[in-house]
Amino acid sequence: MLYNAYELQRTMMSGAAAWASVGAEMLSNPKLPMGYFGLGPVMASALDVFAHAAAPRGKPAFGIETVTVGGKTHPVTESIVLHRPFGNLLRFEHPGLPANAPKLLIVAPMSGHYATLLRGTVARMAESCEVYITDWADAKLVPASAGKFDLDDYIDYVIDFLDHIGPGAHMLAVCQPSVPAYAATAIMGAKRHPCRPATLTMMGGPIDTREAPTSVNDVAMQQPLSWFENNVVATVPQMYPGAGRRVYPGFLQLAGFMAMNLGSHMMSHYGMFKHMVAGDGDSADSTKAFYDEYRAVCDMTADFYLQTVEHVFQKHSLPKGEFVHRGEVIDLSGIRDTALLAVEGERDDISGIGQTRAALHLASHLPEKSKKYYLAEEVGHYGIFNGSKWRNRIAPVLEDWIAQHSRKSLKVVA
Numbered sequence: 001m002l003y004n005a006y007e008l009q010r011t012m013m014s015g016a017a018a019w020a021s022v023g024a025e026m027l028s029n030p031k032l033p034m035g036y037f038g039l040g041p042v043m044a045s046a047l048d049v050f051a052h053a054a055a056p057r058g059k060p061a062f063g064i065e066t067v068t069v070g071g072k073t074h075p076v077t078e079s080i081v082l083h084r085p086f087g088n089l090l091r092f093e094h095p096g097l098p099a100n101a102p103k104l105l106i107v108a109p110m111s112g113h114y115a116t117l118l119r120g121t122v123a124r125m126a127e128s129c130e131v132y133i134t135d136w137a138d139a140k141l142v143p144a145s146a147g148k149f150d151l152d153d154y155i156d157y158v159i160d161f162l163d164h165i166g167p168g169a170h171m172l173a174v175c176q177p178s179v180p181a182y183a184a185t186a187i188m189g190a191k192r193h194p195c196r197p198a199t200l201t202m203m204g205g206p207i208d209t210r211e212a213p214t215s216v217n218d219v220a221m222q223q224p225l226s227w228f229e230n231n232v233v234a235t236v237p238q239m240y241p242g243a244g245r246r247v248y249p250g251f252l253q254l255a256g257f258m259a260m261n262l263g264s265h266m267m268s269h270y271g272m273f274k275h276m277v278a279g280d281g282d283s284a285d286s287t288k289a290f291y292d293e294y295r296a297v298c299d300m301t302a303d304f305y306l307q308t309v310e311h312v313f314q315k316h317s318l319p320k321g322e323f324v325h326r327g328e329v330i331d332l333s334g335i336r337d338t339a340l341l342a343v344e345g346e347r348d349d350i351s352g353i354g355q356t357r358a359a360l361h362l363a364s365h366l367p368e369k370s371k372k373y374y375l376a377e378e379v380g381h382y383g384i385f386n387g388s389k390w391r392n393r394i395a396p397v398l399e400d401w402i403a404q405h406s407r408k409s410l411k412v413v414a
Contacts (some may be wrong), residue, residue: 029294067123143242144242148301154219182207183318199338207357332364345376
């Protein structure tokens, strides 16, 4: 009933958004005088803001066409190099990269948004690296015949992707995937897998949510797991390929994130409205572009979602040494020659300060010279991986870490 009710509401809002868009265009038409006098400009702007907020959104494109390095602009090629039912492996490369350019796997969050939320991350790192990214599928579009997808499968996908890329690759996990990426690194390290990553960078990741808990952590702890299963898990309707699959809908995740900062989101839309009334189209367009991406959401499987809530936010299985993969407890001491970089934002309201840094302490068999912590001052959660502070302050730290630590220069500690 939950999903069907949402689809009914979405259909109604889509119609209203279409009519609002028509009204805004009519009032903005230079041939119609009503748009120049009285409340015409205000009404046109209000209708446009409503149309944008209520319009349905699909999966955005990365749209990274070029990168500029050393004053030279190079065309970027995006390709699918490995296909899996629940996510593809994408590659971004350009002719300006040297033959020995580092290979970087970016593990995108499976948390309600598409991997394109990391567009700025990919674009910046593509300047110096051959970039790969996990392009997770919308669970409602994956047929039930493809089977389940849980936390174990997520880890397996990461290992398979690294295996496809080959030895010596580097890995970057943004937010939620820090836990499974860390687990995959430990598993591969313990088995001396030839394709274990040379470096693992974790940015704003919930490695140990007992450190500086945020409101997100509090919500996960306030209710038993059964509450989440009974109240936020829904069944995909018949209109989608994944009909019958149990999922945590993306629209619920988006509603939660919007509610966390409702005041700022309302002011952003009010600011967009004022820019449009004043004729400042560029400023309004930048706000629209952000929300076009932010409001584009996808579903995740119920198995993956519930296991993440249970083991990451409630039981803290990883920092307690109780995290299990395929029936075996993960030995974090297996991380012995993968250099770790933990990045946190001073103003992060999703992953508090110390949650990501905990990964450095847990890798007890990794030499201290192979560990680094970076606190990005005056940076919130989104700013860790997007925006000017990411491009100019954080990305150079990551590039330097990658340059310092290749597989050949690392020594195994017995």
